[in-house]
Amino acid sequence: MILETLVVGPLEANCYLVGCDRTRRGFIVDPGAEAQRILEAVERLELKVEYLFNTHGHVDHIAANAALQEATGAPIAVHEADGDLLEHPHPFWASLVGGIRPSSPDVLMADGDSFQVGDLTVRVMHTPGHSPGGVCLLVEDAIFTGDTLFASSIGRTDLPGGSMETLQESLRRLREEVPPETPVLPGHRGPSTMAHEIRANPYIQQL
Numbered sequence: 001m002i003l004e005t006l007v008v009g010p011l012e013a014n015c016y017l018v019g020c021d022r023t024r025r026g027f028i029v030d031p032g033a034e035a036q037r038i039l040e041a042v043e044r045l046e047l048k049v050e051y052l053f054n055t056h057g058h059v060d061h062i063a064a065n066a067a068l069q070e071a072t073g074a075p076i077a078v079h080e081a082d083g084d085l086l087e088h089p090h091p092f093w094a095s096l097v098g099g100i101r102p103s104s105p106d107v108l109m110a111d112g113d114s115f116q117v118g119d120l121t122v123r124v125m126h127t128p129g130h131s132p133g134g135v136c137l138l139v140e141d142a143i144f145t146g147d148t149l150f151a152s153s154i155g156r157t158d159l160p161g162g163s164m165e166t167l168q169e170s171l172r173r174l175r176e177e178v179p180p181e182t183p184v185l186p187g188h189r190g191p192s193t194m195a196h197e198i199r200a201n202p203y204i205q206q207l
Contacts, residue, residue, distance in 0.1 A: 001120060001140050002026065004041055005185070009033030009097050011060035014187055016144060019047045020118025027051040027117050028068065029137060029144050030187060032060045033097055035067035042072070050117050051107075054078040055146025055187060056131040057085025058159070059093045065103035075106030077115070079126060082133025083108055109135060127174065129167020130155035136174065142183040143194070149174060149184060151192035154203045172207050 002019035009032045017038070019026030026047035031038055042049055049072040054062050057078055065076050065086060078086060083105045094100040111126035123138040127148040134155075137144040147155030148170055157164040180195035197204055 001142075002045060002047070003142075004045060006034070006038060006041060008037065009060055009063060011097060012188060013060040014185070014189075015064075016185060017041055017045060017047065018117075018120070018139060019045060020120050023118035024048060025050055025118035027053055027074070027115075027122065029053045030055055030061040030146065031064035031068045033063045035064035035071070038064060038068060039071055049074045051115060051122075052076045053122070053137060053144075054082070054086070054105075055137065055144060055148075056134040057082030058131060058147070059089055059097050059100055061146065061187060062086055062089070062103065063094075063097045063100045066101040069103060076103055077107035077109050078105045079124075079133030079135050080108035080110060081128070082131055085131075085133075111135075125173070125177070127167075127170035129157060129163055129165075129170045131159070132161045134170070138178070141181070142185055143174075143178055144185045145174075146187040149197060149201075150186045150189050151184070152197070152201050153189070154201075155187070168203075168207060171204050175204055175207065 004017045006015045013032035016029040113124040115122040125136040130147040184192040
């Protein structure tokens with residue numbers, strides 16, 4: 001699996017470029033800003049982008065959606081509960097990342113959906129709590145957790161639509177269903193593993 005991480009935008013979100021080694025078909029997880037830089041990386045990796053996946057609809061994860069959709073022709077996929085956030089980004093939050101062009105989701109994901117990209121299978125886990133439409137994406141032996149789970153921390157729950165109780169249920173599901181050896185690729189900060197999070201993340205330990 002081809003994997004490159006770009007830290008983009010003033011809120012330093014992780015944007016992931018993922019591709020199939022054999023076919024060079026790929027996808028982008030959370031194109032949060034700096035569209036030209038992302039496109040330059042796509043060209044360097046020689047990827048044909050087939051999907052733009054948003055782990056949720058917050059501005060720092062979607063700001064480059066429209067530009068990348070135009071440049072690549074790839075459909076935007078987001079959970080149905082966050083679809084409206086793409087089309088109507090809140091002006092205040094949008095101002096934090098220098099403004100956002102609205103984008104329209106082409107694919108409304110739901111829990112259990114799967115997408116085939118070359119030899120890679122992308123499986124969707126609905127993990128609300130940080131936002132109503134938060135998802136994690138399981139790809140090969142890794143999981144892209146968006147703002148559901150960070151290394152030794154979690155996403156905030158005090159934004160509109162957030163819920164600590166709901167997020168705790170999502171964390172419990174991750175703990176029970178994702179193998180411990182799975183690499184964790186979060187929406188902010190560095191990578192981790194499920195084993196480390198089960199052992200050291202205070203929000204999982206207290207479940």
